[in-house]
Amino acid sequence: MQFISTRGGTLGAYSDVLLEGLAPNGGLAVPELLPQFTNDDLERWRPLDYAGLATEVLALFATDIPRDDLEQLTAHAYGGGRFASEDVVPLQKLDAQLTLVGLSEGPTLAFKDMAMQYLGQTLDYVLAKRDRVLNVLGATSGDTGSAAEHALRGRERVSVFMLSPQGRMSAFQRAQMYSLQDENVHNIAVKGVFDDCQNLVKRLAEDIDFKRGNNIGAVNSINFGRISAQIAYYVWAWLRATDELSADARDGFEVSFAVPSGNFGNILSGLYAKLMGLPVRKLVLAVNENNVLDEFFRTGFYRPRNAENTLATSSPSMDVSRASNLERFVFELLGRDGGRTAAAWSELAETGEIDLSVAQHTFEPLFGIVSGTSTHADRLATIRGVHDASGVTIDPHTADGVKVAREHLEDGVPMLVLETAKPQKFADTISEALGSPVDVDAETQALLDAPQRVVELDDDEQLLRDFIAERVLR
Numbered sequence: 001m002q003f004i005s006t007r008g009g010t011l012g013a014y015s016d017v018l019l020e021g022l023a024p025n026g027g028l029a030v031p032e033l034l035p036q037f038t039n040d041d042l043e044r045w046r047p048l049d050y051a052g053l054a055t056e057v058l059a060l061f062a063t064d065i066p067r068d069d070l071e072q073l074t075a076h077a078y079g080g081g082r083f084a085s086e087d088v089v090p091l092q093k094l095d096a097q098l099t100l101v102g103l104s105e106g107p108t109l110a111f112k113d114m115a116m117q118y119l120g121q122t123l124d125y126v127l128a129k130r131d132r133v134l135n136v137l138g139a140t141s142g143d144t145g146s147a148a149e150h151a152l153r154g155r156e157r158v159s160v161f162m163l164s165p166q167g168r169m170s171a172f173q174r175a176q177m178y179s180l181q182d183e184n185v186h187n188i189a190v191k192g193v194f195d196d197c198q199n200l201v202k203r204l205a206e207d208i209d210f211k212r213g214n215n216i217g218a219v220n221s222i223n224f225g226r227i228s229a230q231i232a233y234y235v236w237a238w239l240r241a242t243d244e245l246s247a248d249a250r251d252g253f254e255v256s257f258a259v260p261s262g263n264f265g266n267i268l269s270g271l272y273a274k275l276m277g278l279p280v281r282k283l284v285l286a287v288n289e290n291n292v293l294d295e296f297f298r299t300g301f302y303r304p305r306n307a308e309n310t311l312a313t314s315s316p317s318m319d320v321s322r323a324s325n326l327e328r329f330v331f332e333l334l335g336r337d338g339g340r341t342a343a344a345w346s347e348l349a350e351t352g353e354i355d356l357s358v359a360q361h362t363f364e365p366l367f368g369i370v371s372g373t374s375t376h377a378d379r380l381a382t383i384r385g386v387h388d389a390s391g392v393t394i395d396p397h398t399a400d401g402v403k404v405a406r407e408h409l410e411d412g413v414p415m416l417v418l419e420t421a422k423p424q425k426f427a428d429t430i431s432e433a434l435g436s437p438v439d440v441d442a443e444t445q446a447l448l449d450a451p452q453r454v455v456e457l458d459d460d461e462q463l464l465r466d467f468i469a470e471r472v473l474r
C-alpha cells in the first residue's frame with residue numbers, strides 16, 4: 001500500500017510514513033485507498049484476542065511489514081501484562097444505553113498508551129531494519145509525553161527528549177514522567193508555560209540541518225502509525241458490543257461512539273473504521289470550552305484560535321484550538337483531492353479561517369459526525385451523576401464524552417463512550433465533583449514518592465540545542 005499527502009504527491013510505504021512527520025508540502029500522510037472489510041471479515045476476527053485483532057487491522061495498512069513480524073509487534077505491545085485488564089480494552093455498561101470502552105488500562109492510565117505502545121515497538125523494528133536511530137523531540141502538557149516515554153523507555157534505537165512546563169503539571173503527571181530512570185529518557189522542565197516548550201520544539205524542528213545532523217523526529221498525534229493502531233479498538237468495541245446478538249442480527253448492526261476530542265486523532269480513527277466498513281451510526285465529537293471543532297461541525301467554518309485564546313480547563317488534554325488531524329477529514333470531504341485540500345489550507349493561512357459551510361449538510365449523512373460542547377459545570381455534574389447512578393468514577397475527559405453522548409442518543413442504538421483517562425490522573429477535579437478527597441491507592445502513593453530524574457532549563461534555544469546535541473543517539 002502506498003501513502004500520499006493530503007496536499008498531493010506520493011510519500012512511500014507504511015514504514016516510511018511512520019518515521020516522517022509532515023509531508024514536504026506540509027500535508028499529512030494518508031493511504032492512497034482506504035482498505036475495506038466486510039461482515040465476513042468481522043466474524044472471522046470475532047474470536048481473536050486484542051493483539052490478534054490489532055494484527056488483522058494493521059496488516060491492511062502495513063503491507064511492507066511481514067505478517068509474522070507484525071504479529072510479534074502487536075503481541076509485545078498488547079501482551080505481557082502491560083495493560084491492567086486481560087481484555088486490554090474492557091467494556092463496562094453504565095446504563096441501558098451507555099457503555100464505557102476502557103482505553104486507559106495501559107501504563108500511563110490514558111488512551112494514548114493504546115497507540116504509543118505499538119508505535120514504540122514498531123519504531124524500534126523499522127529503525128533496526130534500516131540501521132538507523134531516532135531521537136524523539138516533543139513538548140507535553142501531560143498525557144502525550146508520559147505515554148511516549150513509557151513506550152520508548154529502554155529501547156535501543158530511540159531516545160526521547162521531552163519538554164514540559166516547570167511546575168504546571170499535576171503531581172501525578174510529573175511523577176509518571178520524571179520517575180523514569182532510563183538512560184534514553186531525558187525529561188527537561190522548562191521555566192515557562194506549555195506554549196514556550198512547544199515554541200522551542202518548533203524552532204529546532206524547523207532547523208533542517210540540526211534535525212538531520214542529530215536524527216531528530218517526532219511521535220505526535222499526526223503520526224499515521226498512531227492513527228492506524230487506534231482503528232483496532234473501534235473494531236474491538238463493535239465486536240464486544242455485538243457478541244450477544246444472533247449472527248443475523250449482528251450483520252450491519254449499528255452502534256454510535258462518543259469521543260472526547262482535542263487534536264481530532266482519536267475520532268479520526270473512528271471515522272476511518274466507519275469508512276472501511278464498520279457499522280457505525282454516529283461519531284459524537286465532544287469538546288470542552290475550547291470548542292473550535294464543535295463550531296466547525298455545526299457551521300462548516302473552521303476558525304482555529306491562538307494560544308492566548310485557548311483556555312486552561314479541567315479537561316486539560318483537550319485544550320486544543322488547532323486540531324492538526326482535521327486536515328485528514330477535510331481531505332475525505334473534498335473527495336480526496338490534494339489540490340483542493342492545499343487550497344483550503346492556503347485560505348486558512350491568508351484569512352485565518354476555512355469556509356466549508358456549503359458542505360456542512362453532508363457531515364452527518366456521509367460521515368456520521370455530530371458534535372457538542374461540555375463545560376466545567378457539565379463535567380462536575382456528569383462525574384457526580386454517573387457516580388451516584390452506577391458507582392463508577394469517570395475522569396473529566398470521559399465526562400465530557402458522556403455529557404455530549406447523552407445529547408445524541410437514539411432508540412435501539414448502543415452508545416459507546418471512549419474512556420480516555422482514569423480518574424486518578426485528575427484527582428483535584430474528581431474531589432471537586434464528588435465533594436470528598438480521592439483515595440490514593442498504594443501504587444499511586446509509591447509512584448508519587450519515587451525519586452525523580454529531570455533537568456531544569458531556562459527558556460533558551462541555545463541551551464536546549466547544546467543539551468540535546470551532547471546526548472543524542474548517533
Ligand SMILES: *Cc1c(COP(=O)(O)O)cnc(C)c1O
Pocket residue numbers: 110111112143144221260261262263264265266267317318397420421
Ligand atoms: C489526548 C487526549 C484526548 C484528545 O484526543 P485527540 O486524539 O487529541 O482528539 C482526550 N482525552 C485525553 C485524556 C487525552 O489524553
